[in-house]
Amino acid sequence: MQPRSVFLLFVAALALTIASFGFAQLGSRSFASHQHRQSEDRSTAGTAPQAGIQFTELPPVPPTTGDLVFNLSLTVKSAIPKNGVVGCETHASVSDPSGFSSSETGYSLASGSGASWSCKVSMPYSWALSSPNNDAISLSYDAFIADGVQITATNGVSSTVQFAPTRKSTQSIASIKVPANGATTTETVSMTF
Numbered sequence: 001m002q003p004r005s006v007f008l009l010f011v012a013a014l015a016l017t018i019a020s021f022g023f024a025q026l027g028s029r030s031f032a033s034h035q036h037r038q039s040e041d042r043s044t045a046g047t048a049p050q051a052g053i054q055f056t057e058l059p060p061v062p063p064t065t066g067d068l069v070f071n072l073s074l075t076v077k078s079a080i081p082k083n084g085v086v087g088c089e090t091h092a093s094v095s096d097p098s099g100f101s102s103s104e105t106g107y108s109l110a111s112g113s114g115a116s117w118s119c120k121v122s123m124p125y126s127w128a129l130s131s132p133n134n135d136a137i138s139l140s141y142d143a144f145i146a147d148g149v150q151i152t153a154t155n156g157v158s159s160t161v162q163f164a165p166t167r168k169s170t171q172s173i174a175s176i177k178v179p180a181n182g183a184t185t186t187e188t189v190s191m192t193f
Helices: 003-027 031-044
Strands: 064-075 084-095 101-109 111-113 116-127 136-152 159-177 183-192
Touching: 064 084, 064 101, 064 136, 084 116, 101 116, 136 183, 159 183
Parallel strands: 064 183
Antiparallel strands: 064 116, 084 101, 084 136, 111 116, 136 159
16 A cells, blocks of 8 residues: 555544544434523523522621730749740630621730749730620630740851740630720739749
8 A cells, every 4th residue: 555545544534533522422412402401591591580599788897996905924933945035925716696706816025034024915906796795705815935046057157046935824814795996905914834
């Protein structure tokens, strides 16, 4: 056989193979179901959506704002490393029947020396509460000691200090009602760790 004949035979076989895949795709659809879909499309064309679940947008909830201030008095009996720091972390969380919830966290390094240290942490908030008069805020606080570890790059050119926690204590206070809008609420607590 000549090369031109082999080439034409190859092209014909390829065309038949491709055509068979195309016909197989058409065979998998039934004419009736295609016709049914077209009639459905025509029957709903240009009409308004059918009545069903109605979504109504609720009016916006004005934010409930304020400031939570924690004054922590710490008695530190745990060892503080040479490069260590003492600090505080405060937490407030609230959830509302509307589905809104929020969790706030504030941090501060403590000032002091020896066994006497103190922290002040302020956490301004703005919450979309639908029923602030009925909601409560859960409060907790931590005091921690972290060791400052200097890390130097392998080339010796740069370094950074990373803090590794060595001691932490977490405590909670009774929940409080959401304060009046714009109020500053101060919690004063003492802790030994």
